[in-house]
Amino acid sequence: MEKMYSPKVIEKKWHKIWDAEKAFAATEDYSKPKYYALVEFPYPSGQGLHVGHPRPYTALDIVARKRRMQGYNVLYPMGWDAFGLPTENYAIQNKIHPRIVTENNVQRFKEQLQSLGYSFDWDREINTTDPDYYKWTQWIFMKLFKEGLAYKKEMPINWCTSCKVGLANEEVVNGVCERCGSEVVRKVKSEWMLKITEYADKLIDGLNDVDYIEKVKVSQVNWIGRSEGAEVDFALAGKEDKLRVYTTRPDTLFGATYMVVSPEHPYIDKYQSEISNWDEIIAYREAAAKKSEFERTELVKEKTGVVLDGLKAINPVNGKEIPIWISDYVLMTYGTGAIMAVPAHDDRDWDFAKKFNLPMIQVVEGTEGAVDINEAAFTDVATGKLINSDFLNGLEVTDAKEKMKEFLEEKGIGNRKVNYKLRDWVFSRQRYWGEPIPIVECDKCGYVAIDESELPLMLPEVDSYMPTDNGESPLAAMTDWVNTICPCCGGPAKRETDTMPQWAGSSWYFLRYTDPKNTEALASKEALDYWLPIDWYNGGMEHTTLHLLYSRFWHKFLYDQKVVPTHEPYQKRTSHGMILGENGEKMSKSRGNVVNPDDIVNEFGADTLRTYEMFIGAFELSASWSQDGVKGCRRFLDRVWKLMDIVSDEDGYSSDMETKMHQTIKKVSNDFENLKFNTAIAAMMALINDFYKKDSVTKGELKTLITLLNPVAPHMTEEMWEMLGFEGRLYQTAWPEYDEAKTVESTVEIAVQINGKTKTTLAIGKDDPKDDVIAKAKEALGDKLNGTIVKEIYVPGRIVNIVQK
RNA sequence: GCAGGAGUGGCGGAAUGGCAGACGCAUCAGACUCAAAAUCUGACGUGGGCAACCACGUGUGGGUUCAAGUCCCAUCUCCUGCACCA
Numbered sequence: 001m002e003k004m005y006s007p008k009v010i011e012k013k014w015h016k017i018w019d020a021e022k023a024f025a026a027t028e029d030y031s032k033p034k035y036y037a038l039v040e041f042p043y044p045s046g047q048g049l050h051v052g053h054p055r056p057y058t059a060l061d062i063v064a065r066k067r068r069m070q071g072y073n074v075l076y077p078m079g080w081d082a083f084g085l086p087t088e089n090y091a092i093q094n095k096i097h098p099r100i101v102t103e104n105n106v107q108r109f110k111e112q113l114q115s116l117g118y119s120f121d122w123d124r125e126i127n128t129t130d131p132d133y134y135k136w137t138q139w140i141f142m143k144l145f146k147e148g149l150a151y152k153k154e155m156p157i158n159w160c161t162s163c164k165v166g167l168a169n170e171e172v173v174n175g176v177c178e179r180c181g182s183e184v185v186r187k188v189k190s191e192w193m194l195k196i197t198e199y200a201d202k203l204i205d206g207l208n209d210v211d212y213i214e215k216v217k218v219s220q221v222n223w224i225g226r227s228e229g230a231e232v233d234f235a236l237a238g239k240e241d242k243l244r245v246y247t248t249r250p251d252t253l254f255g256a257t258y259m260v261v262s263p264e265h266p267y268i269d270k271y272q273s274e275i276s277n278w279d280e281i282i283a284y285r286e287a288a289a290k291k292s293e294f295e296r297t298e299l300v301k302e303k304t305g306v307v308l309d310g311l312k313a314i315n316p317v318n319g320k321e322i323p324i325w326i327s328d329y330v331l332m333t334y335g336t337g338a339i340m341a342v343p344a345h346d347d348r349d350w351d352f353a354k355k356f357n358l359p360m361i362q363v364v365e366g367t368e369g370a371v372d373i374n375e376a377a378f379t380d381v382a383t384g385k386l387i388n389s390d391f392l393n394g395l396e397v398t399d400a401k402e403k404m405k406e407f408l409e410e411k412g413i414g415n416r417k418v419n420y421k422l423r424d425w426v427f428s429r430q431r432y433w434g435e436p437i438p439i440v441e442c443d444k445c446g447y448v449a450i451d452e453s454e455l456p457l458m459l460p461e462v463d464s465y466m467p468t469d470n471g472e473s474p475l476a477a478m479t480d481w482v483n484t485i486c487p488c489c490g491g492p493a494k495r496e497t498d499t500m501p502q503w504a505g506s507s508w509y510f511l512r513y514t515d516p517k518n519t520e521a522l523a524s525k526e527a528l529d530y531w532l533p534i535d536w537y538n539g540g541m542e543h544t545t546l547h548l549l550y551s552r553f554w555h556k557f558l559y560d561q562k563v564v565p566t567h568e569p570y571q572k573r574t575s576h577g578m579i580l581g582e583n584g585e586k587m588s589k590s591r592g593n594v595v596n597p598d599d600i601v602n603e604f605g606a607d608t609l610r611t612y613e614m615f616i617g618a619f620e621l622s623a624s625w626s627q628d629g630v631k632g633c634r635r636f637l638d639r640v641w642k643l644m645d646i647v648s649d650e651d652g653y654s655s656d657m658e659t660k661m662h663q664t665i666k667k668v669s670n671d672f673e674n675l676k677f678n679t680a681i682a683a684m685m686a687l688i689n690d691f692y693k694k695d696s697v698t699k700g701e702l703k704t705l706i707t708l709l710n711p712v713a714p715h716m717t718e719e720m721w722e723m724l725g726f727e728g729r730l731y732q733t734a735w736p737e738y739d740e741a742k743t744v745e746s747t748v749e750i751a752v753q754i755n756g757k758t759k760t761t762l763a764i765g766k767d768d769p770k771d772d773v774i775a776k777a778k779e780a781l782g783d784k785l786n787g788t789i790v791k792e793i794y795v796p797g798r799i800v801n802i803v804q805k
Numbered sequence: 806g807c808a809g810g811a812g813u814g815g816c817g818g819a820a821u822g823g824c825a826g827a828c829g830c831a832u833c834a835g836a837c838u839c840a841a842a843a844u845c846u847g848a849c850g851u852g853g854g855c856a857a858c859c860a861c862g863u864g865u866g867g868g869u870u871c872a873a874g875u876c877c878c879a880u881c882u883c884c885u886g887c888a889c890c891a
Contacts, residue, residue, distance in 0.1 A: 682828035
């Protein structure tokens with residue numbers, strides 16, 4: 001043994017060399033084929049890197065390194081999503097400027113990432129808190145504003161009592177703040193909103209043209225929640241007003257036996273004088289208002305409600321008078337805040353009708369067996385025919401829907417309507433550590449964007465970052481900064497004091513990487529035309545309805561503005577599973593099961609950590625950490641290293657290994673592209689086991705092995721390359737090729753079965769004719785063949801099956 | 806409730822409808838060592854048998870097929886989202 005495998009020494013050595021050689025910089029040679037691989041940039045938290053971070057980073061690092069060896073111009077960048085609450089909270093507690101906190105955290109994160117040997121192009125590092133960066137975040141906001149997609153609205157928002165900040169709907173999970181877990185209450189505030197709903201259809205349709213894992217597509221479609229139906233006007237008996245409802249089942253209109261409005265519906269107050277049980281109504285309303293979001297979702301969904309005495313509606317298709325109820329199962333925020341209830345064909349209406357003894361009329365009958373609407377609502381639309389419905393009788397549900405929509409439009413009592421669950425994006429945060437919103441409010445001109453030449457609008461220095469209890473941003477106290485002049489009329493005006501949410505900077509960062517130092521534009525047209533779309537983007541499932549949806553929205557907007565060349569930013573999206581503690585639980589300080597990547601690097605080396613995280617299991621599933629598993633991966637690398645003790649001078653492959661070499665190249669190449677890193681590594685382990693069994697390996701075989709292993713364990717293999725005296729650098733070497741014809745063994749062992757049960761095995765030539773193989777198989781089976789042969793099956797290279805009676 | 810995913814040795818996990826358990830871990834035995842660690846070699850699904858071998862075996866129950874972990878139907882459990890969206 002010439003030299004021990006010593007990761008500490010080797011890894012430092014190669015970091016310096018790669019750095020000096022600018023080994024992994026993406027070039028501006030736009031004639032080469034490009035590959036843009038992207039991982040979600042981290043929030044540089046005070047805790048430093050977690051062992052969960054390296055999993056996706058290593059996976060795409062492998063892809064990036066392999067693509068470079070295959071001749072692509074690869075962009076694999078990294079940066080910092082550094083605005084955000086934890087930094088601000090830390091700054092408040094420790095009385096340090098958040099900018100300093102961010103700098104420290106970034107430095108720590110960067111050192112940790114660099115210790116793992118990622119092939120990031122550090123010349124393109126970006127930071128969302130850098131004014132040269134957020135200038136363009138503000139610029140995009142101004143474009144949205146000028147196009148009418150950013151607007152200010154007085155509205156009840158989700159208010160986190162602990163963070164003292166408004167949250168987007170997407171940030172409220174089970175009625176509590178996604179970030180801190182504190183209670184979220186409703187609070188009325190004037191907030192900046194982005195009209196993401198305007199892009200709802202485009203966000204759904206765009207999914208047809210991209211290669212995302214299925215569950216991401218499904219989640220986004222569900223979150224947007226498009227539904228097609230109709231709005232219908234119900235006259236109020238003896239009144240001018242009509243009560244408008246939204247329904248997806250206009251076909252069941254003849255079955256509507258009552259109506260329900262949300263407790264907040266404006267007609268309740270409007271007709272107060274007509275309502276004889278007003279006290280009851282008020283009591284119900286108060287009770288409903290007191291229910292928090294959490295209670296609404298967690299409580300058993302027992303229906304509650306009160307009838308509006310003295311007010312009746314008229315079913316427009318049959319003129320029947322029906323009662324109107326109020327109930328909190330009808331939401332003011334969806335549709336029109338009022339529904340027509342068809343208890344025979346809707347589960348919720350059925351529950352409500354049962355509880356309050358309201359009449360039901362069946363208007364759809366089952367075509368596959370009888371249905372009893374006294375047992376449950378019949379909601380199946382695929383197997384139903386209309387009854388008790390005048391001109392709809394006998395039609396199938398789909399046709400009846402269409403016919404009713406036509407009827408409603410003809411008679412002027414309704415119209416087609418598409419609704420979405422998606423709401424506009426609450427874009428204001430009452431915080432310091434975010435991008436200032438580049439808008440001023442002028443008494444004369446209203447909200448006006450500042451002049452583009454004033455960008456970036458710098459975040460001012462303040463004395464206190466403390467959020468205020470009255471819901472104002474800390475910036476509001478900066479009167480010098482707040483008072484300004486209107487860019488439109490020159491009169492006095494006030495600056496907007498809310499800042500942008502963390503999602504702003506991350507909604508376009510991938511564009512900046514293509515040209516990170518541009519001072520004229522967010523990136524040059526040439527750079528965007530060349531690099532977009534991102535070929536492969538990997539990130540967490542938790543961002544499916546947040547970052548991923550928001551950034552697609554901005555991108556589609558920028559496409560409409562002719563800023564970017566593609567209508568979708570990401571061609572392919574995958575998601576990694578979580579790394580859990582040894583006990584199978586989520587890693588957390590309180591559970592005491594946190595593994596620090598620095599410790600693993602210290603004890604075993606970065607290459608071992610990288611190998612282990614790829615070998616741990618299927619990439620998309622969560623996996624539990626195992627210290628013994630780490631040891632096993634180090635043992636594998638040691639065994640690769642020690643192949644240098646038994647290597648011969650031969651350049652090519654030895655004849656008995658040729659097939660195996662070609663098979664391994666094929667398997668590793670394919671597996672790396674298909675996220676199957678665990679089986680790729682297993683194949684390489686199997687290969688070296690073969691070398692040890694023979695106690696020899698040729699130089700040519702070892703060359704191929706370390707080239708295949710290089711993307712996974714770049715430091716060790718680069719060192720071996722040098723020690724073995726190969727020319728140049730391994731990272732610049734071409735990826736090994738395989739010959740399909742040579743991946744097939746010339747002789748194979750096949751299973752010989754009787755009636756599908758394996759009885760023996762047989763060695764045959766790969767091209768032996770069927771008759772010969774079957775004859776040999778019969779001979780091998782001998783007297784086990786003792787019945788009448790019914791069928792003989794030969795699957796070439798696999799199996800012989802003799803079927804006998 | 807709806808949607809997506811998963812149920813395979815002691816453990817992590819492999820298997821284009823074609824010999825289930827690759828690869829790794831743990832365990833056991835042997836070699837080396839005064840000894841231990843490290844390393845190397847071998848065994849390792851369950852039951853029976855000294856053995857060759859036999860039977861059983863991929864959550865459960867059916868089905869399709871010469872052949873099913875894989876396809877179809879039903880069912881149970883677990884995970885992850887969403888959840889009164891009319």
